[in-house]
Amino acid sequence: MPQILEAQQRVPDAMAGLRLDQAAAELFADHSRERLKAWIKAGDLTLDGRPAKPKEKVYGGEWLRLNAEVAEDTRFEPEDIPLAVVYEDDEVLVIDKPAGLVVHPAAGNPDGTLLNALLHHCPALAGVPRAGIVHRLDKETTGLMVVAKTLTAQTSLVEQLQARTVSREYDAVCVGVMTAGGSVNAPIGRHPKDRKRQAVTASGKPAVTHYRVVERFRAHTHVRCRLETGRTHQIRVHLAHLRYPLIGDPVYGGRLKLPPGAAEPLKEILREFPRQALHARKLAFVHPGSGETVIFRASLPDDLLMLLDYLRDDHETMR
Known part of the structure; x- marks a missing residue:
């Protein structure tokens, strides 16, 4: 049965001059631009009532109000893919995503994704845009994600993400020895020459990452990052921008660097670490139903624990 979606967003002044469909795509990011355009044409998405x-221009300060019927999305097939469920109730689902699992179908990954797994786990998610997915992790990044099981929950979580009130904390292991923690406030957008990469660029969207040192090794650092924004590849791009790229990052990692005099087991794990060393360890948000702040944590996966053990042994042996 179709669900009724009700939501509203105020157009920020920074969007002045955009077309209505462009502004709507930014403010209701969990819906496709084509769907939003259809709702505008049908009068289901209004401008100041x-x-x-x-194509109508917005000037900032207007209210976009959405009241639309959402039919089930039948484009994607449910697939019996195991999910590590951390928490579940009638409104939200929190999972611990493994490395190698793509979140959403796209060119090159038409199936075998988290979205397909969610549709099998909870068939009612076919009636929620993007099967309730409100944020993403890169394919090889592990850790916590929250999924909305109803339209009301999805609207609440998207608004919290836009207001930057969802707390997301990551463990990362980077190349180089950091002297102290800090913050990176640098806009991120498409790389000007490589469309598959992101980069710090003046034309990008605002992006803020806070980081602190957890443990230093001879040539690497275990850091903990907290996101204010959620840009594509944000932590990977920001740490590479600081010249502390993640171990195992095939896109932003640069050349392999080995600690001088390192034992062969450490050299081997650094050469062959199969993914970027990044894990979403903590997630906190206001529960859409109860209004209470809920906090979830996910332990480090085995590959990162082993990597840290090797780095720690090397540090203690060589000092």
């Missing part, structure tokens, strides 16, 4: 055209 009145029908408008997709």
Whole structure:
């Protein structure tokens, strides 16, 4: 049965001059631009309470109100893919994503994704846009994700993400020895020459990452990062921008660097570590139903624990 979606967003002044459909795509990011355009044309998405055209300009300060019927999405097939469920109730689902699992189908990954697994785990998610997915982790990043099981929960979580009130904390292991923690406030957008990469660029969207040192080794550092924003590849790009790229990052990692005099087992794990050393360890948000702040944690996966053990042994042996 179709669900009724009700939501509203105020157009920020920074969006002045955008077309209505462009602003709507930014403010209701969990819906496709084509779906939003159809809702605008049908009068289901209004501008300050009145029908408008997709190409109409916004000036900032207007209210976009959405009241639309959402039919089940039948484009994607449910697949019996195991999920590590950390928590589940009638409104939200929290999972611990493994490395190697793509979140959403796309070119090159039409199936075998988290979305397909969610549809098998909870068939009712076919009636929620993107099967309730409100944020993503890269394919090879492990850790916590929250999924909305209802339209109301999805609207609440998206609004919390936009207001930057969802707390997301990551463990990362980077190349180089950091002297202290800090913050990176540097906009991120498409790389000007390589469309598959992101980069710090003046034309990018605002991006803020806070980081602190957990443990230093001879040539590497275990850091803990907290996101204020959620740009694509944000931690990977920001730490590489600081010249502390993640171990195992095939896109932003640069050349392999080995500690001088390191034992062969450490050299081998550094050469062959199969993914970027990044794990979403902590997630906190306001529960859409109870209004209470809920906090979830996920232990480090075995590959990162082993990596840290080797780095720690090397540090203690060589000092």
